Amino acid sequence: MEEHAKVAILLDFYGQLLTPRQYQILDLYYNSDYTLGEIASQLNISRQGVYDGVKKGKNTLKEFEDKLGHVxxxxxxxxxxxxxxxxxxxxxxxxxxxxxxxxxxxxxxxxxxxxxx
Amino acid sequence: MEEHAKVAILLDFYGQLLTPRQYQILDLYYNSDYTLGEIASQLNISRQGVYDGVKKGKNTLKEFEDKLGHVxxxxxxxxxxxxxxxxxxxxxxxxxxxxxxxxxxxxxxxxxxxxxx
Structure with a gap:
């Protein structure tokens, strides 16, 4: 399965364990297909901040899956x-x-x- | 479903998100059917400590289920x-x-x- 779709499923399964802000960033990126720049502009944070948020949130989701394996x-x-x-x-x-x-x-x-x- | 069995399933689903110590206490209590006193003696902590650990761990598991609903x-x-x-x-x-x-x-x-x- 393609990486983007994989993370979208992880987000569906474990998203509620993220902070609301983390969830929001990942939801815009993986479910609504916003670009990093669009998210930055929408949430009024830097593009780098969005990039870091996506990376960190994705890693957190992967850690949940490594521990639980529900997906x-x-x-x-x-x-x-x-x-x-x-x-x-x-x-x-x-x-x-x-x-x-x-x-x-x-x-x-x-x-x-x-x-x- | 009976409370004990319910928590045992929650432990099976979300136990890996607990601390190893919390997991150990709940595993002994819900899966191996040890009494609080037996766990206290085995882990060399107070009976009250075990009681608190069981209560806290159980609540944490229920919070995971409230958020995720996988069970x-x-x-x-x-x-x-x-x-x-x-x-x-x-x-x-x-x-x-x-x-x-x-x-x-x-x-x-x-x-x-x-x-x-």
Whole structure:
């Protein structure tokens, strides 16, 4: 996954643990796609201040993820659940529900996801 | 859910954000079911010190959950996924896979879970 999108997810997961100011800077940068200059002008601080704020906030978010790993777990589950969903849709699209093997593998996969939550 | 079990889950989710000492006290209390007196004796601190540590650590964990809500989301997803699993097992137990309505509702439910992750 691309760095920008990765930090946006980290911000979604752990943003509330940042200071309101840190959150504001990162939100403008990662969610609203403002440039450093635009944020500086909007918040009336220096461009360097914004740069430092983004860097520090991003590192703080990464530290939370290193300690907790909730995003890693989320992405793993999302991938598994999308696979199950697409398998079940395949059964559905077949017109009638008859593919027992797919259902079996969906059940197995779901058991893994749940045990692993 | 019972308070003790609830804090044990919070500890599992956010324990790594506590200080090592706080984590140790809460781990002994909530996961190993030591009494306050046993923890005091093991860590060579006063019973009151343990009591305060448990109380403070528990409050810190609750503050993390108030801010992030990851446990609430986890429990909601766990419940939904177990429902899907049990529905799929019902189809499987029917001997052959033929209940299209159940598959449809599993797909719908899974879509909700994934959109909501």
């Amino acid at each position: 890693k777990r989320f992405l793993k589950h999302e991938q598994a659940l999308k696979k199950i969903l697409s398998d079940l849709r395949r059964v559905k699209c077949a017109g009638k529900v008859r593919d027992g093997e797919i259902i079996d593998s969906c059940i197995e996969e779901l058991e893994k996801v749940i045990n692993d939550l | 609430k989301r986890f429990l909601k997803h766990e419940q939904a996924l177990k429902k899907i699993l049990s529905d799929l097992r019902r189809v499987k137990c029917a001997g052959k896979v033929r209940d299209g309505e159940i598959i449809d509702s599993c797909i719908e439910e899974l879509e909700k879970v994934i959109n909501d992750l």
